[in-house]
Amino acid sequence: MRRLRPETRWAYVFVLPWLIGLVLFQAGPMVASLVLSFTDYDLIGSPEFAGTANYARMMEDPKVARAIGNTVVYTLLHVPLAIALALALALVLNRVTGRAAGAFRTIFYLPSMTPYVAVGVLFLFLLNGQAGVVNQFLALFGVEGPQWTTDPDWILMGIVLMSLWNLGSTTIILFAALRNVPRELSEAAMIDGAGPWQRFRAVTLPMISSALFFVVIINTITSLQMFDQVYTMFFGNQTAQQSYGDAALFYVVYLFQQAFQFLRMGYASALAWVLFLVIAIITLVQVKVGNRLVYYEAEEHAG
Amino acid sequence: MTAAEPIRAAVQAGPAPAAAGPAADPAGRGTRKVFLLTVLAAASVIFLFPFVWLVVASLKPRDRTFSDPFLPWPVPFRPENYAAVWDAAPMLTWLVNTVVVGVAAALTVTLSSAFVAFGFAYFRFPGRNLVFGSVLATMMLPAAVTLVPTFLIWNSVGLTGTQVPLWAGNLFGSAFYIFLLRQFLLGVPRYVFEAARVDGASYLDLFWRIALPLSRPALIIAFIFELKASWFDLMKPLIYLQDPALYTLPRGLKAVVDQFYQGGDPKWEIVLAASVVTTLPLIGIFFLGQRYFVQGIATTGHR
Numbered sequence: 001m002r003r004l005r006p007e008t009r010w011a012y013v014f015v016l017p018w019l020i021g022l023v024l025f026q027a028g029p030m031v032a033s034l035v036l037s038f039t040d041y042d043l044i045g046s047p048e049f050a051g052t053a054n055y056a057r058m059m060e061d062p063k064v065a066r067a068i069g070n071t072v073v074y075t076l077l078h079v080p081l082a083i084a085l086a087l088a089l090a091l092v093l094n095r096v097t098g099r100a101a102g103a104f105r106t107i108f109y110l111p112s113m114t115p116y117v118a119v120g121v122l123f124l125f126l127l128n129g130q131a132g133v134v135n136q137f138l139a140l141f142g143v144e145g146p147q148w149t150t151d152p153d154w155i156l157m158g159i160v161l162m163s164l165w166n167l168g169s170t171t172i173i174l175f176a177a178l179r180n181v182p183r184e185l186s187e188a189a190m191i192d193g194a195g196p197w198q199r200f201r202a203v204t205l206p207m208i209s210s211a212l213f214f215v216v217i218i219n220t221i222t223s224l225q226m227f228d229q230v231y232t233m234f235f236g237n238q239t240a241q242q243s244y245g246d247a248a249l250f251y252v253v254y255l256f257q258q259a260f261q262f263l264r265m266g267y268a269s270a271l272a273w274v275l276f277l278v279i280a281i282i283t284l285v286q287v288k289v290g291n292r293l294v295y296y297e298a299e300e301h302a303g
Numbered sequence: 304m305t306a307a308e309p310i311r312a313a314v315q316a317g318p319a320p321a322a323a324g325p326a327a328d329p330a331g332r333g334t335r336k337v338f339l340l341t342v343l344a345a346a347s348v349i350f351l352f353p354f355v356w357l358v359v360a361s362l363k364p365r366d367r368t369f370s371d372p373f374l375p376w377p378v379p380f381r382p383e384n385y386a387a388v389w390d391a392a393p394m395l396t397w398l399v400n401t402v403v404v405g406v407a408a409a410l411t412v413t414l415s416s417a418f419v420a421f422g423f424a425y426f427r428f429p430g431r432n433l434v435f436g437s438v439l440a441t442m443m444l445p446a447a448v449t450l451v452p453t454f455l456i457w458n459s460v461g462l463t464g465t466q467v468p469l470w471a472g473n474l475f476g477s478a479f480y481i482f483l484l485r486q487f488l489l490g491v492p493r494y495v496f497e498a499a500r501v502d503g504a505s506y507l508d509l510f511w512r513i514a515l516p517l518s519r520p521a522l523i524i525a526f527i528f529e530l531k532a533s534w535f536d537l538m539k540p541l542i543y544l545q546d547p548a549l550y551t552l553p554r555g556l557k558a559v560v561d562q563f564y565q566g567g568d569p570k571w572e573i574v575l576a577a578s579v580v581t582t583l584p585l586i587g588i589f590f591l592g593q594r595y596f597v598q599g600i601a602t603t604g605h606r
Contacts, residue, residue, distance in 0.1 A: 007426065010506045014422025015434055017415050021475020026441050029452035036451060043458070089346060095339050106593060107347045110354065113589045115535045117553040118578040121560055122357050125575070131369035133356060165353065169600050176601035225445055228537045228553075236541075237561045252447050259451050260542055269451050276448040283443055 030276075037270035042263045054270035064271070066246045067254040070156060074250070075223040077160045083215055086170035091200075093171070094178040105172060112168030120232030123162040124149060134161070149233065152247035159230060159248065163223075170215050177211030178204070206295040213290040220286070221279055227252045251275060357582075361385075361575035368571045381572070388576040391563070396548060397555035398580070401534055404469045404551055409529040412473035412480060413522050419476040420484035421514045425496060425506075435485075442478040446538075454542055468543045469536070469551070473529070480525040483602075487521040488514055524599035527592045534585050552581040 004012075037054055039047035058064050089108060093101045114122070126133045127148035135145030148158035181204055189199045205212075227250065234248040235257075255275070259268035355375050360368050361384055362377035371378065388394055423435055457468040495517075496509050504512065515522070533551075540554035547558065559577045563570040589596060 007506075008428045011422055011426030011428035011431075014426065014506075014510070015419055017475045018419040018422075018438065018481065019434065021472070022437055022441070024456070025449065025453060025472050025475065026444060027437075029449035029456070030444075032452035032455070033448060089343075092339050092342050092346075096336065096343065100340065100343075104343045104347060105597065107350055109596070110586065110589070111350055113531070113585050114354075114582050115537075115553050115556075115585065117537050117556045117560075118582045121556065121564070121574060121578045122353055124560075124564065125360065125368070125571070126353060126356065128369070133352075133372040136369075136372050165350065172597060172600045221443065221445070225447055228535070231537065231541075232557055232560060236557065255447055255450070256538070256541075259454070265451050265455070272448045272450060276445060279443070279445050 033269045033272055036266050037273050039266045041265040043265060044263075047266065050266060054267045055274075057267065058270060058274065063246060063249060063254060067249045067251045070247070070249055071224060071226065071251040074156055074159060074163075074226060075220060077156075078163045078223050079216060079219045081160065082164060082167055082170060082219060083212070085164060086167045086215070087174050087212070089167065089171045090174035090178055091204075093175050101175075105175065108171050109168035111165045116228030117232045119162065119166070120229040123158070123165075123229070124233050127158045127161070150244055152244050155234075155244060155247040159226075159233075162229060170219065173211055173215055174208065177208040181207040209294045213286070213294050217283060217286050217290075220282060224275070224279060224282075225252050226250045227256065231256070357575060358579055361572065361579045363572070365570065365572050368575070384572040384576045385580075387570075388573050388580065391570070391573050392555060392559050392577060393548065393550075394552075394555070394577065394580050397550050397552045398584070400466065400549060401551040401553075404466050405530045405533040408470035408473050408533040409526045411470060412477050412529045413525045415474055416476040416480035416525060417484050417515060417518060417522060418510065420481045420488055421510045423481070423485045424488035424491075425509065425514070438478045438481050442482070450538075450542075457543065463543055464545055464549075466544070466549055469539050470533070477529075480529070483525060483599075484518055484521050487518045491517050520595070520598075523592065524595050527588065527595055528599055530588065531585065556581045 036047060038050060038052065040050045040053075041047035093104060096104075111119075127135075129135060129145070129147030129150060132145075132148070134148065138145040146154040146157075148154050148161070185203050185207070186199055189203050194202065230248055230250050231253055234244070235253060251271070252275070255268050255271045258264045258271060356372060359375060359377045362381055363370075363384075364379065364381045367379070423431065423438075453468075453472070454463070457463050462468055462471075491514070496513060499509055499513055535553065536551070537553045537557060540551050541557070544550055544554060547555070550558065556577050559574055563573045
């Protein structure tokens with residue numbers, strides 16, 4: 001073997017922990033997951049080769065279809081709503097002066113410091129159909145609120161409502177991006193006679209497009225993996241599970257149940273790999289689309 | 304100028320200077336500012352209300368949980384609920400477990416990530432881009448994909464049922480923090496390290512005596528983010544812990560919900576008080592490390 005220079009040897013010493021972790025906890029499990037997805041494995045015996053049976057089963061499993069449907073609907077509602085609201089808050093924050101903006105930003109971030117289990121508990125109470133605050137508030141306007149936590153037609157809407165309490169990080173990221181928009185640009189546009197909407201459309205939006213793009217990707221990926229709040233509210237409890245069917249069944253919840261309640265490790269691995277592929281594809285598509293829409297200042301200057 | 308520069312500048316400078324208000328329309332500025340502050344205040348009420356409701360409801364007797372939801376103090380006042388929670392569930396044990404696991408997770412991930420980050424920032428070695436590419440690639444890897452094989456690993460070494468799987472994976476660094484710390488270390492002028500080398504410092508000295516102290520702000524960001532992530536985690540405790548004496552707060556709160564929210568004997572006040580106990584310490588940590596949170600989110604996009 002060729003002798004390495006001491007400096008190079010030390011370099012490998014420093015990155016060695018990462019390489020070990022990569023093999024043990026990332027790449028290794030990825031491959032193992034793929035292999036397991038072609039087997040039947042219940043932890044007790046040894047894995048038995050099952051061909052593509054797990055994937056075929058996924059196609060026919062009505063619960064998989066339901067879980068995908070719920071997850072996709074939730075994501076399609078949560079991502080645009082959350083980002084629109086967070087952007088609105090960030091725009092207003094950007095208009096007030098420093099100290100006040102800091103205080104409001106802190107308040108907006110507080111919900112993000114609430115552990116998801118506690119968020120789930122809290123919203124079980126707030127969204128309670130008979131006596132919850134949300135419906136009591138609606139009643140002030142003569143509106144009879146739905147049974148958010150028990151009516152299968154409304155459960156997803158309740159979950160979306162809950163998710164919108166948590167805008168803190170998205171607001172902070174967009175606010176930081178807005179802060180970096182040079183004032184002169186907006187002022188120059190104003191001198192040229194651009195109205196507020198035109199200034200937003202033609203100056204602000206392009207300048208924060210990379211941050212917007214980033215929060216779209218991050219919010220999409222986390223929405224597709226929704227687990228903690230929903231599991232707290234609707235699963236892991238026999239009485240809870242029966243009453244509203246699969247209205248709150250999210251994809252990762254189903255994956256978790258298959259793996260750790262029914263010990264179907266092969267089937268759960270197939271579910272996991274499909275999730276991985278879907279997230280990889282969605283991210284790739286978003287990056288491709290993003291490259292066309294996002295304005296990168298550095299490139300402009302280099303060109 | 305490297306990417307680490309703005310992080311450091313921002314962290315050291317504290318809050319950004321107040322943005323100057325728009326110059327035009329001096330007559331309308333006063334009213335517009337009142338309008339903007341009103342919007343922010345209204346949003347703050349919406350974001351703060353669930354906290355207030357939670358704390359107030361946790362201090363009321365069970366038959367009044369849902370009464371007077373908009374009254375911001377408890378009537379009648381029943382602080383005994385908190386004594387009842389201590390009797391109903393081992394909250395103190397869970398709190399201690401959460402702190403122990405959280406500190407172990409945060410300390411290991413911060414040190415190991417800094418170690419690896421120093422390797423990437425200081426050394427040039429064959430394969431560096433490839434290995435660093437693997438760091439970037441795993442950032443988007445959904446945790447759900449490696450769930451089953453990771454469980455099988457801990458199961459095969461007999462560590463399921465212990466708290467070890469909740470933090471030991473952090474010994475090998477974590478992509479997000481490696482990235483953050485590497486960016487930060489790239490901003491340290493190379494002559495600082497070279498001067499120490501000339502004075503006879505070893506590579507370990509460079510890491511321990513120069514890189515670590517200099518990257519303190521980034522280390523704090525990594526530490527508090529991991530502490531928060533660990534304090535939020537429900538999935539791993541669900542998978543790995545069976546003995547309630549080992550539970551962390553989120554897992555314990557889930558058990559409290561399952562026992563006292565649904566079923567024949569609902570004890571809402573216990574559920575609510577347990578939620579407050581789970582949330583409050585984190586809010587305290589947030590106020591202590593607030594500027595690091597805001598910086599961390601704004602610069603890394605970490606949630």
